[in-house]
Amino acid sequence: MNQEKTIKPSSGYLMLFVDAALLLGAIALFIFKLFPLVFPIAVIGLAISPGFFFINPNGSIVLTLFGEYKGTVKSNGFFWANPFYTKKRVSLRARNFDSDRIKVNDKLGNPIMISVILVWMVSDTFKAAFGVDDYQHFVRVQTDAAVRKMAGSYPYDDWEENDDYKITLRSGMSEVNEALEHELSERLEIAGIEVTEARIGYLAYAEEIASAMLKRQQATAIIAAREKIVEGAVGMVENALEKIKEKDLVEFDNDKKATMVSSLMVVLCSDKEVTPVVNTGTLHQ
Numbered sequence: 001m002n003q004e005k006t007i008k009p010s011s012g013y014l015m016l017f018v019d020a021a022l023l024l025g026a027i028a029l030f031i032f033k034l035f036p037l038v039f040p041i042a043v044i045g046l047a048i049s050p051g052f053f054f055i056n057p058n059g060s061i062v063l064t065l066f067g068e069y070k071g072t073v074k075s076n077g078f079f080w081a082n083p084f085y086t087k088k089r090v091s092l093r094a095r096n097f098d099s100d101r102i103k104v105n106d107k108l109g110n111p112i113m114i115s116v117i118l119v120w121m122v123s124d125t126f127k128a129a130f131g132v133d134d135y136q137h138f139v140r141v142q143t144d145a146a147v148r149k150m151a152g153s154y155p156y157d158d159w160e161e162n163d164d165y166k167i168t169l170r171s172g173m174s175e176v177n178e179a180l181e182h183e184l185s186e187r188l189e190i191a192g193i194e195v196t197e198a199r200i201g202y203l204a205y206a207e208e209i210a211s212a213m214l215k216r217q218q219a220t221a222i223i224a225a226r227e228k229i230v231e232g233a234v235g236m237v238e239n240a241l242e243k244i245k246e247k248d249l250v251e252f253d254n255d256k257k258a259t260m261v262s263s264l265m266v267v268l269c270s271d272k273e274v275t276p277v278v279n280t281g282t283l284h285q
Helices: 012-031 035-051 125-130 135-151 173-191 207-247 254-269
Strands: 052-055 059-065 068-073 077-080 086-091 095-098 102-105 111-122 193-205
Touching: 012 035, 012 052, 012 077, 035 052, 052 059, 059 125, 068 125, 086 125, 095 135, 102 135, 111 135, 111 173, 125 173, 135 173, 135 193, 173 193
Parallel strands: none
Antiparallel strands: 052 077, 059 068, 059 086, 095 111, 102 111, 111 193
16 A cells, blocks of 8 residues: 555544453452453453554544554544554644755855745655655755755846846745745655745845845946936926927027036936026026
């Protein structure tokens, strides 16, 4: 048998009554000096005792008999089974695994620090018990391997806005998490593990390049902001010239237009406050 089989053993309360009756009967026979019957009845009563076990909610016990898988008990309660069964407890509760921060290289070769948060649970007790040596250790090792593979498949960020890198670790978080969850589900299926959620818990450049990358990020942000400011300033200047021309307020030759445009661009694009100079004469002064 290579798949999980759910069974329901005998009620523990019924067998407890039988066991108590046998042991009390053995004591009564001993009192009445019926010694030939005391030993076999006492042995049977004592042999029954190791068969009792209980299961908490969201728990299970895998039963084997001399190396042969007999089934899995998933119902919670008090039960009795063959005393010769070997019993292995397997929790069915959801568990969290917060991996350590590891240093890996992204697709562009930049060293980054990354960790993941994994929510998982056992869905197949047969695979968890017999598919791998230690399913909890298996989860940790395979999570580490999946994170390294995933981090090497995407760049941390796309500074050059390359179409080949539409999905990055920083901006494409939902797509990356989905890919990570799919990868882990495939890796952990052999151990009967169901991945409920997998997502990046920590992401940053490695310490040795963090300062340089921060400066690059700040420079990129400044350039983008400047482009927006210049674009807005040009629009405002165009609008001002059109309004003046439309209402026929002032006639500008090309030189005066250039002067006005230059002055307005300085005022609109300057980082600091600009002190205006009031011209009380003519435009040609």
